[in-house]
Amino acid sequence: TERLLDVENLTVEFKSGGSTMKAVNGVNLQLNKKETLGIVGESGSGKSVTATALMRLIPSPPGKITNGKIHFNGRDLLAISEKDMRNVRGNDMSMIFQDPITSLNPVLTVGNQIIEVIQAHETISKKDAAAKAVEMLKMVGIPEPEKRLKMYPHEFSGGMRQRVMIAIALACNPKLLIADEPTTALDVTVQAQILDLMKKLQQEHDTAIIMITHDLGVVWELCDKVNVMYAGRTVESTTTRQLYEKPLHPYTWGLLESQITMGTQEQQRLPAIPGSPPDLTMPHSGCHFSSRCPLATDICRSKAPDLVEVQDNHFVACHLQSKEQIVARKEGIFNA
Ligand code: SF4
Numbered sequence: 558t559e560r561l562l563d564v565e566n567l568t569v570e571f572k573s574g575g576s577t578m579k580a581v582n583g584v585n586l587q588l589n590k591k592e593t594l595g596i597v598g599e600s601g602s603g604k605s606v607t608a609t610a611l612m613r614l615i616p617s618p619p620g621k622i623t624n625g626k627i628h629f630n631g632r633d634l635l636a637i638s639e640k641d642m643r644n645v646r647g648n649d650m651s652m653i654f655q656d657p658i659t660s661l662n663p664v665l666t667v668g669n670q671i672i673e674v675i676q677a678h679e680t681i682s683k684k685d686a687a688a689k690a691v692e693m694l695k696m697v698g699i700p701e702p703e704k705r706l707k708m709y710p711h712e713f714s715g716g717m718r719q720r721v722m723i724a725i726a727l728a729c730n731p732k733l734l735i736a737d738e739p740t741t742a743l744d745v746t747v748q749a750q751i752l753d754l755m756k757k758l759q760q761e762h763d764t765a766i767i768m769i770t771h772d773l774g775v776v777w778e779l780c781d782k783v784n785v786m787y788a789g790r791t792v793e794s795t796t797t798r799q800l801y802e803k804p805l806h807p808y809t810w811g812l813l814e815s816q817i818t819m820g821t822q823e824q825q826r827l828p829a830i831p832g833s834p835p836d837l838t839m840p841h842s843g844c845h846f847s848s849r850c851p852l853a854t855d856i857c858r859s860k861a862p863d864l865v866e867v868q869d870n871h872f873v874a875c876h877l878q879s880k881e882q883i884v885a886r887k888e889g890i891f892n893a
Pocket residue numbers: 806807808844845846847848850851852853854857862874875876877
């Protein structure tokens with residue numbers, strides 16, 4: 558396996574008024590070629606900011622990458638010029654978002670928009686680019702592509718628009734595709750179709766994927782490994798399988814509980830993680846999860862836990878570091 562992305566100690570701050578918010582606080586990520594990494598957490602956990610920072614698209618001001626390294630495909634992305642970075646974005650890394658309608662231009666046909674992207678990447682006649690656009694729409698499973706090219710974004714369903722965005726994102730044959738909640742706005746059936754499509758395209762094109770989501774179901778579906786984020790930090794990171802079988806961080810249990818009960822009648826009975834994330838503009842000395850954690854003790858409120866490898870390839874940021882200790886406490890709580 559070959560390393561594609563290495564992120565070290567990534568820190569992103571936003572200033573507003575007199576205060577500074579650490580939206581991302583010392584995050585590490587590793588991704589090999591062709592691998593799929595899920596970044597999961599509630600809204601405000603820093604997952605979208607992390608993705609935006611990887612693309613070097615943090616709006617500045619008010620935002621700024623204040624620390625860390627991003628090594629991608631052999632280059633240090635924080636050291637290269639804006640022009641080189643535009644090249645990376647156009648050729649090696651692309652991103653799709655939750656709501657494709659905002660990324661598509663409403664007054665241009667879908668065909669013209671795809672042709673524009675193709676022509677931005679290669680020297681090719683409009684006619685050849687149009688033929689290529691038809692191929693791309695076919696690739697993402699859009700029926701009657703010749704006809705569809707002449708239509709406007711509002712004439713497409715949400716799922717079809719997301720297919721168009723995937724086609725555009727893959728047009729440059731990127732090594733890395735970053736997808737920020739790409740199926741959240743879609744209904745369940747269409748969601749499943751889009752995930753299947755991404756899986757299939759990933760296998761055909763050998764693309765690595767970073768999947769940003771609040772939905773662990775999406776992680777099970779698509780990802781090899783996963784980073785759970787809370788309040789700007791990684792609290793747990795391991796393989797998807799390990800996270801599913803032996804989640805170790807109390808926040809991860811909460812996430813799992815909330816997703817298992819979601820959509821069932823038990824929903825009302827079990828608000829899985831009571832409370833809300835801390836205010837990231839305030840200085841905080843302890844574990845960020847301590848105000849919501851059923852296992853918090855004195856040390857949790859005074860000292861932030863480091864991310865530690867508690868077993869092979871399983872990293873957890875919690876003062877309860879031994880697995881036995883965690884499981885015993887967990888059983889005490891959840892079986893009480
Ligand atoms: Fe809970 Fe303490 Fe672990 Fe934080 S460090 S998750 S408060 S037990």
